[in-house]
Each structure stands twice: as C-alpha cells, then as structure tokens.
Amino acid sequence: MSGVSLEGIVKAYGATQVVHGINLEVQEKEFVVLVGPSGCGKSTVLRMIAGLEEISDGDLTIDGRHVNRVAPKDRDVAMVFQNYALYPHLNVADNMAFGLRIRKEKKEKIAESVAEVGAILGLTEYLDRRPADLSGGQRQRVAMGRAIVRRPKVFLFDEPLSNLDAKLRTQMRAEIKRLHKRLGVTSIYVTHDQVEAMTLADRIVVMNSGRIEQIGSPMELFLNPTNTFVAGFLGSPPMNMVKARIKAGDNGPIARFGGQSIPLAPLDTLRNSEGREVILGIRPEFVTVVEDAIPGRVEVELDLVETLGSEALIHAKLSGEPFVIRTDTVGHLGVLDGISGFTVEPNLVRVFDAESGSALPGQEIAR
Ligand SMILES: Nc1ncnc2c1ncn2[C@@H]1O[C@H](COP(=O)(O)OP(=O)(O)OP(=O)(O)O)[C@@H](O)[C@H]1O
Numbered sequence: 001m002s003g004v005s006l007e008g009i010v011k012a013y014g015a016t017q018v019v020h021g022i023n024l025e026v027q028e029k030e031f032v033v034l035v036g037p038s039g040c041g042k043s044t045v046l047r048m049i050a051g052l053e054e055i056s057d058g059d060l061t062i063d064g065r066h067v068n069r070v071a072p073k074d075r076d077v078a079m080v081f082q083n084y085a086l087y088p089h090l091n092v093a094d095n096m097a098f099g100l101r102i103r104k105e106k107k108e109k110i111a112e113s114v115a116e117v118g119a120i121l122g123l124t125e126y127l128d129r130r131p132a133d134l135s136g137g138q139r140q141r142v143a144m145g146r147a148i149v150r151r152p153k154v155f156l157f158d159e160p161l162s163n164l165d166a167k168l169r170t171q172m173r174a175e176i177k178r179l180h181k182r183l184g185v186t187s188i189y190v191t192h193d194q195v196e197a198m199t200l201a202d203r204i205v206v207m208n209s210g211r212i213e214q215i216g217s218p219m220e221l222f223l224n225p226t227n228t229f230v231a232g233f234l235g236s237p238p239m240n241m242v243k244a245r246i247k248a249g250d251n252g253p254i255a256r257f258g259g260q261s262i263p264l265a266p267l268d269t270l271r272n273s274e275g276r277e278v279i280l281g282i283r284p285e286f287v288t289v290v291e292d293a294i295p296g297r298v299e300v301e302l303d304l305v306e307t308l309g310s311e312a313l314i315h316a317k318l319s320g321e322p323f324v325i326r327t328d329t330v331g332h333l334g335v336l337d338g339i340s341g342f343t344v345e346p347n348l349v350r351v352f353d354a355e356s357g358s359a360l361p362g363q364e365i366a367r
Contacts, residue, residue, distance in 0.1 A: 002153035002186045003028045004049060008058035011044050011210075019044055020210045021058065029184045035197040036207035036233070042190045043158055045207075049188060050079045050156050063153050073102075078147035079156040082163060084139045086131040086146075093118070093127040096145045103150075113149045120179070121145050137168045144176075148183065157189040161196065173199060194234050198222070206230050222283075223365040224350075228357035231281045231350065237313065237324045242280040243354065246273045255280055255349070258319030260298055265346045269360045279357070281350035284326040287342040289314065297341040300325075305336045312336055 004026040011019035019041045026032045034042040047053040049060060051072030060068050067075050078099075086095050093114050100110045118124050121141045131139050140160060147155055160176075161169045177200055180187055191197055197204045198218045206213045206221065206229075214226045218234075225231035231239040244255035244262075252266040255278065262280065264270065290297050300316035300323055307329055314325040314336065325342060351360045 002063045003030075003061075004063075004154055004186060004188065005061040006045070006049075006058065007061075009045065009048060009055060009060060010057035011041070011048060011053065012056040017056075018210050019048075022212055024205060024212070024215065026186060026188060028186055031180050031187045031189065031200060031202045032205060033189045033191060033197040033201035033203075034205045034207060035191055035194060036213075038192060040207040041210040042192075042207050046079075046156050046158055046188060046190045049154075050077055051075050052079075076153040077156055078150050078152035078154075079158065080140075080143050080147050080160045082159040084131070084143040084163075086139060086142055088131055091128050091130055092123060092134070092142050092145075095131065095142055096149050099146060099150045110149075113151075114145075117145045117148045120148070120182070121175075135168075136164050137172055140164065140172060141175075144179070148179075153186065155185050155187040157187065159191055160189075162191075162193070169196075176200060194236065198234065204234070206233060208233075224359070224363075225281070226359055228279060228281070228352050231352070231359075235283060237284050237326065239350070240282045240284060240318075240323050241352075242282065242318060242321065242323070244278055244280050246270055246276040246278060248274055252346075255351075260319075262298060262344065262349060263296070263346045264349060264351060265363060267351065267360055267362050269362060270351070277354035278360075279352040279354050281352060281359075282323075282344055283348070284313070284324045286348040287325055287344045289325055289327050289336075289339045289342050291335055291338050291340065293341070294343070297343050299341045300339075302337070302339060307336070314339060 006022050006024040009019060009022045010017060022045060034045060036042050044053060048055050055068050059066060062075055096114045097110045118127055121144060123141055123145060126134060126138060161172050164172060173196055189200060201218055203215060204218055204221055205215050208229055214221060214230045221230060221234050228241060242257055244257040247254045247256050253264045253270040254261045255264055300318050302316050304315040306313040310329060312327055312329045316323045351363060352358060353360060
C-alpha cells in the first residue's frame with residue numbers, strides 16, 4: 001500500500017505562506033502530475049514529500065507511515081532532478097550504485113541491480129563512462145537508473161526533462177511512461193509543461209498560488225475544467241474564452257455576444273438568468289468551420305492561418321478578441337483562407353460564471 005497522503009499541508013517561510021493547506025491522496029502505483037505556472041508551489045510540495053523542505057503544518061503519510069519528522073533517506077522515496085545531480089568523477093555504474101553502497105548492500109547484489117537496471121534503461125554499453133561523456137538524454141537515464149536501483153516505494157520527479165531538447169523530451173517522456181507501466185511504482189511528477197502532464201498522468205493536480213484548483217484524469221480536466229484558470233492552463237492552444245450574456249430562447253438558453261449568439265445546453269442553473277454575464281469556454285478543436293453563411297453559424301474575422309501538415313490553426317477575431325480554431329487540413333484543402341465562421345454543439349460549450357470564473361454546475365461532458 002505505497003500510497004502518499006497529504007492532509008492540510010502548509011508551507012510558510014517566516015510570515016509568508018506559499019502552500020495553503022493541500023489535500024491529496026496518491027494511490028499505490030498511481031502516476032500523479034503536479035502542474036501549474038511558475039511559483040505556484042509545486043516544487044515546494046514535492047520537496048516536502050521528499051523531506052528536503054520542512055512541513056510547516058499538516059500531515060504527510062507515505063505507505064501508511066506518518067513521515068513529517070522522518071529524515072529524507074529514511075522515507076523510502078527516490079527523487080530525479082532536473083539537473084540530473086550526478087557525481088562527475090564517478091562512472092555510470094558507480095553513480096547508479098551510490099545509494100546502495102551508502103546502504104551497505106552486498107557488492108554482488110549491487111552489481112546485479114546496476115546491470116539489471118542499466119539494461120532496462122539501455123545503458124549497458126555506457127556503464128564505464130563518466131557523465132561528461134554522455135548526452136543529455138543518457139545522463140537523465142542514469143539519474144533515473146540511480147533512483148530505480150534503490151527500489152523505492154515512491155518516485156519523485158522534479159521537471160526531469162526540462163533540460164532536454166524537444167525531440168529528446170518527447171522520447172524520454174515515452175520512456176518514463178513505459179518504465180512506469182513496467183515497474184508500477186507510485187510516482188509524483190512536477191512539471192510546468194501541460195503536454196507532459198496530459199500524456200504521463202493517471203491524474204493531474206492543477207495548482208495555482210499555493211492551492212489546488214482541480215484534480216482529475218487528463219481527459220476530465222480537458223473536457224470539464226472546473227474554472228477558467230484550469231480551462232486556460234490545459235490544452236494547446238488553450239480554450240477560447242468569450243464574454244457573453246444569457247438570453248432566453250424558444251428552445252432553451254442562448255448566449256449573446258457582439259450581435260451574435262450561440263445556443264446553449266438547457267442547464268438548470270441558466271433558468272431565469274436573463275442578462276446574466278457568463279464566459280463561454282470553447283475548445284479550438286470542438287468547433288466545425290464553415291465557409292457558407294448557414295443558419296446558426298458564428299461569424300469570425302479571419303486573421304491568419306497556420307498550416308501544420310495534417311492540421312491547421314486558424315487565428316481569428318470574435319467580437320474583437322482572439323479566437324483560435326484547430327481543424328484538419330485534409331477535409332479543407334484550398335479553402336482554409338476562405339473560412340468566415342463556425343458552428344459548435346451546445347453541449348461542447350462550457351459556461352463559466354463571469355465573476356467567479358467557476359464552471360456552472362450540471363454540464364459535464366461524458367468521456
Ligand atoms: N526560501 C524561500 N523563502 C521565501 N519564499 C520562497 C522560498 N522558496 C520558495 N519561495 C516561494 O514559494 C513559492 C513557490 O515556489 P516553488 O519553487 O514551489 O514554485 P514552482 O511552482 O515549483 O515554480 P517553478 O516552476 O518556477 O519552479 C514561490 O512564490 C517562491 O517565490
């Protein structure tokens with residue numbers, strides 16, 4: 001039962017609180033990604049779990065054991081850092097063996113573990129090399145190898161891929177996912193890269209200003225963001241936000257903006273809401289582009305079309321605000337420059353309260 005439980009976890013530096021009472025239950029074997037903008041406190045939370053930062057208040061439990069006051073080396077966690085933190089004077093095998101030697105494990109057992117994990121990570125032919133003679137990706141693999149040989153209960157990753165170039169990052173991301181499938185070790189991973197979060201996580205924890213905004217599977221968060229912060233943070237390009245006012249239509253509520261309108265799903269919370277200000281969240285990939293002036297289409301002012309091969313990003317203006325549409329190119333060859341509007345299914349429009357930014361209840365899109 002190697003889960004990790006955070007209950008009311010607080011971090012304060014003197015009078016300044018930077019993490020404000022976080023609650024999170026990470027299940028055994030789960031891969032949880034903490035994501036959020038710079039300074040939101042995600043690294044601080046990870047470092048408190050590792051024991052590298054003192055916990056100001058709250059309870060941290062790892063594998064059922066209360067560990068607030070337990071030294072980092074006795075928590076049975078292994079951390080992989082962004083800068084690899086390898087010993088430059090030791091070769092790959094010795095770097096990987098370091099933690100086991102400190103634990104005074106038997107020589108043969110250490111050699112066996114290093115060989116086994118080296119093989120899993122494709123490092124067998126590099127075991128005699130020093131870190132300086134390895135590529136960035138290989139160094140990161142050594143850093144992971146060092147964590148894996150210790151057979152910890154929990155892996156902690158602090159932006160482990162951010163020093164790698166884009167291609168290597170994609171490759172290593174897949175390797176981490178494969179490793180997790182194979183080893184099944186509970187993992188907590190910090191990143192500010194939402195693509196890493198979406199692709200790696202069983203569950204994503206979106207943080208903002210020392211608080212959790214939402215916890216859920218990548219698709220839950222993508223489809224049903226709880227507020228405009230999460231809606232704008234996950235997804236690339238992000239969700240379009242359109243300010244609108246509610247009007248009662250013949251067949252249900254309508255959102256009006258800049259002389260145009262979109263029909264909305266018949267939410268209970270929109271009854272008797274004439275004139276209520278809302279923000280419509282419309283994903284770039286949830287709209288259907290149209291060339292002709294068909295009834296019900298929303299008109300946009302075309303700004304720029306970026307063709308990315310199989311798909312295109314159409315940058316437009318809606319009521320003077322930027323509005324991005326993502327569409328496939330194959331179905332629209334030669335006509336993308338002529339697009340002047342879109343339609344969208346009412347149940348794919350997310351409605352947020354204009355004041356609080358919270359999603360109105362009762363509009364969950366099924367996955
Ligand atoms: N020693 C310290 N004293 C005071 N404030 C600190 C200290 N260390 C960190 N902070 C503050 O705590 C907040 C959270 O920092 P943290 O490094 O956890 O953020 P982060 O989300 O990991 O950001 P990044 O992605 O930039 O690493 C920041 O506002 C930071 O300025």
